[in-house]
Amino acid sequence: MQERKRKALPQATIIERKEITSDLWIMWLKPDQQFKFKPGQYCTIGSGGVERAYSIASAPHEENLELFVELVPLEEGGVLTPLLYELFKGERVTIRPTSKGVFTFSPKFKNHIMVATVTGIAPYISIIRDFIQNGTDDYKFYILYGASYVDELTYDSELYEIAEKHNNSIKFIPTISRPHDPRNINWTGENGRVNSIVEKYIGEFGLKNDNSTIYVCGHPGMIESVKEEFQPQGFSVLEERFWKE
Numbered sequence: 001m002q003e004r005k006r007k008a009l010p011q012a013t014i015i016e017r018k019e020i021t022s023d024l025w026i027m028w029l030k031p032d033q034q035f036k037f038k039p040g041q042y043c044t045i046g047s048g049g050v051e052r053a054y055s056i057a058s059a060p061h062e063e064n065l066e067l068f069v070e071l072v073p074l075e076e077g078g079v080l081t082p083l084l085y086e087l088f089k090g091e092r093v094t095i096r097p098t099s100k101g102v103f104t105f106s107p108k109f110k111n112h113i114m115v116a117t118v119t120g121i122a123p124y125i126s127i128i129r130d131f132i133q134n135g136t137d138d139y140k141f142y143i144l145y146g147a148s149y150v151d152e153l154t155y156d157s158e159l160y161e162i163a164e165k166h167n168n169s170i171k172f173i174p175t176i177s178r179p180h181d182p183r184n185i186n187w188t189g190e191n192g193r194v195n196s197i198v199e200k201y202i203g204e205f206g207l208k209n210d211n212s213t214i215y216v217c218g219h220p221g222m223i224e225s226v227k228e229e230f231q232p233q234g235f236s237v238l239e240e241r242f243w244k245e
């Protein structure tokens with residue numbers, strides 16, 4: 001009997017890679033085939049037969065797919081990321097032909113409170129870049145971004161700049177959870193985990209549950225904490241969970 005061959009997955013080339021810290025990097029992929037997605041969705045890429053999901057940080061109008069990846073070392077159970085970590089410009093990965101996910105812009109609300117830890121910023125970058133390209137003035141965005149260390153606050157320069165330029169519609173508040181660590185020595189911004197500053201900024205910006213929605217993306221502990229606090233207050237909370245604790 002003839003064996004049925006599995007169809008080979010489409011591939012993409014790594015066009016560029018930028019190191020952020022020793023365990024965080026951004027990479028830009030050029031898929032061989034056209035790849036369509038909505039801002040906030042994810043793609044599934046692979047190497048060595050292993051595949052994982054990655055939120056897309058680029059917006060659909062951009063030429064390449066931009067992914068922001070954190071290394072989970074082998075000794076902590078990482079499988080694909082130790083392989084991806086060794087891949088540089090010109091190397092290839094597989095990519096599933098369709099984008100997935102429902103963590104996308106919810107147009108029925110005026111105010112969009114976007115809460116992220118480290119790599120969890122990726123889908124918001126896509127949504128915000130798309131909004132700047134195609135959006136109307138009808139919406140407002142409040143991006144609350146947390147990390148342990150200042151150098152992990154990837155995309156902060158872009159977000160500061162966008163927030164300054166669109167100061168009526170976009171607010172950006174980064175926070176670090178280890179203010180006393182020498183790595184954070186010159187930090188003058190917010191301190192504390194990002195979930196602990198959500199209430200303060202909801203109050204400060206006068207946001208109400210009937211015209212605002214909360215998005216949470218990244219660390220599962222942060223997601224649980226925000227849901228536990230704000231769902232009982234009547235807020236709708238949309239989540240994208242990158243891993244389970």
Ligand SMILES: Cc1cc2nc3c(=O)[nH]c(=O)nc-3n(C[C@H](O)[C@H](O)[C@H](O)COP(=O)(O)OP(=O)(O)OC[C@H]3O[C@@H](n4cnc5c(N)ncnc54)[C@H](O)[C@@H]3O)c2cc1C
Nearest residue numbers: 052053054055068069070077078079080081119242243244
């Ligand atoms: C919808 C979706 C979107 C995602 N988007 C991104 C993204 O934009 N960037 C990104 O880096 N990852 C993202 N992830 C996680 C990604 O799919 C992988 O799980 C992650 O890169 C680790 O892959 P791995 O094969 O090395 O380890 P895995 O085999 O996936 O996981 C090994 C262990 O590490 C845990 N783990 C996974 N990720 C982390 C982490 N960041 N920190 C601590 N522990 C972790 C897992 O729960 C597991 O216990 C996303 C996941 C989902 C479901």
